[in-house]
Amino acid sequence: MTHHLLTGGEHGDRKGASGGGAGGEGSAGSGKGRSFGHTELPEKQRRALRRAIRLQWAWLGTAVVVIGLMSLVVGNSQAMKTSLFEDILSLLPPIAFLVAVRTASRKPTRNFPFGFHRAVAVGHLVAAVALFAMGAYLLVESVLNLVTVEKPSIGTVEVFGTPIWLGWFMMLTMAVTAIAPVVFGRLKLPLAETLHNKVLAADADMNKADWMSSLATVIGVFGIGLGFWWADSAAAGLVSLSIISDGVKNVKGAMSALMDARARTYDDEEPHPLVKEIERTVARQPWALEVRSRVRDEGHVFHAEVFVVPRRGRMPDLGELRRAREACVDLDWKVEDIVIVPVEAIPEEQAP
Template identity: 40%
Template sequence: MRPSIPPEIEKDLDRAVGLEYWNIGWTISIVVVMGLAMGNSQTMKTAWVEDLLGLIPPIVFLTAVHFERKPSTRLFPFGFARVHSLAFLVAAVALAAVGLSLLWDAAFTLYAQEHATVASITIFGRDIWLGWVMLAAQVYSIIPPYIIGRKELPLAKRLQDEVLYTDALMNKANWLTGAAGLFGVIGLGLGWWWADSVAAAFISIGIIHDGWKALRIASAELADGVPRALGGLEMDAEAEMLMEKLSCQYPGGAIRLRETGRYIHAEICGIEPDRAQDLNALWPGAPERSWRLAQLSFRPPDEEG
């Protein structure tokens, strides 16, 4: 059964879904433009792959939301809230793997001292340096991710959504990639053969960092670790407050918290339940965030394990 969320959070979720469709549309246009202008530039190739990779977070987010909204079934009696955690893991693995591949490619190019060149193309009967086309494509690739990423970030925080938060960071990385790509193309124009590969390596290192961090968070969540702060490895502040409140209310019990997607599940071990619990009343943080506590269960002393 899907945990209930307040109408305003449901509206935020609808806004996030709409934003991700726009994100996919703009990203596809950027991939097409960058692909047409790529030439044999290592920087452009790396930026193009990262832009293509940028399609993964919005796609897995939309897939996760689709399943999250489904009712529980006989084969999935606990519902599909955890599909969100699985989607986060998929995005993290893709991010880290592609980053490693791009870094290897850039490092090999530097080691082999391959000198990339930027040729000229003929447009309307006039020869134009392809670098100008590359620079225009890079500038275009900066604008949509900058706007969409800034809109995603506050939604991700309100929804406590790791996939959406990762996508916001990915969009930030994409427009920073565009800025680094400008350096690489200009460097080639100035005859700095190494500038192209150095810019590509710089981009790939950022991808690996984000992917590795996301992979650790996603793995901890699927392994029933304590709820993590959004985009971080430390324990979530709201989860810490909840643990303290439950410890005070049930001093003889062992408090266990885990995260399922955007929700927190609490278990008190070694305690007999004394009465029906109001989850909203137990929530220690802001009342509008009480929807995060989806379940509280008790495990009596003779059932501890």
């Protein structure tokens, strides 16, 4: 890794023990040189990244097959159409993940001195906005169908000369295709935590919850068969609400990351514990009296600014600042850049 230290105009840097990243080669190589910018990934993260990439390609192939099967039986059911749109939208997060991972592997440049880790947040935002917009459109369409009393009709198909109601094929297709996203979601979620990747986490959550939209679609189609014409549009509305919920949650998370909100865990549930660990590590230095930090999430890694009030008569020299920085670097691979700044008083916005 490369880490930076600023001390009242002095600027130093060193290569981490693992060495600098291989840039673009890190995203496409065999694994040994995998990196995010300057951050050389530990073995656990390298394995997780390789597996996540394989899973996303496998999911893209599976999703295309699912979309093809649903297209064959979609008929006039509004619930089926909404579920089909949801499955098409499910292609966005894995594509965003694959593009972001490759982009984030590039080394920082003069124009992008913090590297390209924000590609993760950009991809997250694009997928989230698309989810919300499509969910809102489908919800409006479902409500209009209810208001205008749009009664869907589901015909029959001949199988070996025997007419069979198409609704049975619709429900069977939805039941079968609901299995794959749930399995993929459960496989992706632990990898999202290991890689601290919010796009992968959002994708996993969407996959895990996909069975609910499939169940709603089955109920809607079955309702048509029982003569409840409104059941189809009502089910479509429930599915679209699920899409909107995913979109709102992910737009909020992506916007917070782009606006440099306090670093949080991969699922945005709580402030990341590494923030306090950095402060405690610097506070243990014999010359440190009071410590506060600003830690922002760059996508996979963190950028930290640590403000330290030195003890009276104990202004640290460059060697002491370097040792404090290295102690923070050793905490976790996500500490990409860290700046330690001796100050007379903690900035007002950083005070408790």
